[in-house]
Amino acid sequence: MTEPVLSVRDLNVGFRTSRGLAHVVNGISYDVQPGETLAIVGESGSGKSVGTLALLGLLPPGVAKVSGSAVFAGEELIGRSEEKLRPIRGAGIGMVFQDPMTSLNPVLTVGRQIVEAVRAHGPMPKAAARARAEELLAEVGIPDPRSRADAFPHQLSGGMRQRVMIAIALAGDPKVLIADEATTALDVTVQAQIIELIGRLQSEHSTGVIWITHDLGVVAGIADHVLVMYAGRCVEEGSVDELFDRPVHPYTRGLLGSMPLVDDPRPARERDPLSTMPGLPPDPVRLPPGCSFYPRCTIRADERCRTEVPPLVPIAGSSDRHRAATFYAPEGV
Template sequence: MTDPLLSVRDLAVEVSTRRGPARVVDGVSFHIGRGEALGVVGESGCGKSITTLALLGLLPPGARVAGGSARMEGKDLLTLSRRALREVRGGRIGMIFQDPMTSFNPVLKIGDQLIEPLIYHRGMLRREAWARAGELLRLVGIPGGASRLDNYPHELSGGMRQRVMIAMGLACEPPLLIADEPTTALDVTIQAQIVDLVKDLRARLGMSIIWITHDLALVSGLVDRVIVLYAGKIVEEAPVDDLYARPTHPYTQGLLASLPTLEGEETRRLPAIGGTPPDPGRRPAGCPFAPRCPLRVARCESEMPPLVAVAGGPHRAACWVNAKPQELAA
């Protein structure tokens, strides 16, 4: 492939605990091409959001980058100064956060919040930025368009607030948009509208998208590739159609098996993955999924399997049993 827009290598993030540092992101590597959509999937606490927050220098207190690199447009995002990162945020990387109600300033009109990145990154005058903000609201399908700029966040519905958050992420037309579970708090009808909106904007603007979610069904028609995270590690990566057709890691298989379908008996109970993810401060010596895995063998509990190609293609998985690394036969 051509040079990727973003290339992350061996990213590690640690958080401080009473027992010492705990690694919540452990050696994560991935890339995203120009115009590509990448899905990042996993249950709560697997390291999805904190991975992207590390790229933008937005880690919460007590968390720090412990290693790795993240190169975009010739720069390592992890080594940039605070001032340089402010130029990246909004200007080169847009962000849609999970809950827009807690991401907006409740005492400022949405127009004042929308024009801020335009004035800071594009050097627009207030009148010019205000007009552009109205265009952005129309772009994301806000009824009334520019007339809504004088509204406060609490005056909008959840779906409309999320659309405004998307407009803010798109304001400077960044080449990369990160969407961090942007439909979690929305009902299924509004969720479908937001997904269709993002797909349409990607086609029109040609931007790359990282879509973070715990819902594998949601990304099926939205992204080109999927990486599956578990306990801060990538356990599977594949083109989206291949992942659904041939899930290899037992964790991915469990996630897909738990999705409801329109086929089969009405009384069929959805299978669940037993147990809970490991405590980051007490990670198992081997595969972190081993305590919950129905296919585990002795080696799973003592050695972490490498992420290897499945059948020689772009599909990769980290599993001693299903992926059959060469080391398994050794």
């Protein structure tokens, strides 16, 4: 196996709140290989965004408490000064943020914003940066990039804005691209185009991609490796095939159970209602002493689950990269 381009180990993020420290990311570890897609999935609030923003020092200083390790191209990111992180943002690790409307500046044309991203990665004359910006717009599939570069964000459709965000993220030719819910707000056709686009750029440049989503349908189509997060912990990880064919953790099984069958031939009104998981994740200020999923678990929640945190361990009969954090892996799955 090749050297990972990004290695995250035991990453923890806490937020100082008036009620105490909120533990929102709790001991996450993963590797990103060049040219591969790692999907991070989990329900809202599970720490997917915060866990990646922490890598780039993008959490509010003084409020966020980050520990652990994240080695990118041989260099430790955690604890690095703002000044030393700046060249890594964009040129090393590009990020497509979750909400394009708040991440794009509404009073600057998109061309200007891409030019700024291009010039942030090295001095370049204005005209050359403008040409590069148009080239990037063309690369992300925006027709007539010369005139579109003069548009303001509100003059573009949601899909176009998302492409602009990708163009900005690609301006520094990053080795890792983090796409945070990059297609969630888009209709399925545009979603498919964006996924196809990132896949093509990824294979051309051998970019490692972290794809953050709660849409398991998307994950099945694009991911190599999947990491399932619950209450800031990784509860299961494995290759996309292992995870879909043989989910072990009750949370993963629940997530897959609540996924609609894409090829269900029945009309929508005749299909079974999606199974949903009753209950809510725990309060991150008062994490329970044992398994965070214990109160919602339908498989076998007992005294041990209530008091001990189950470690992430390899699953018997799977590859050693398929691991789950449960004391009671169901047999014969």
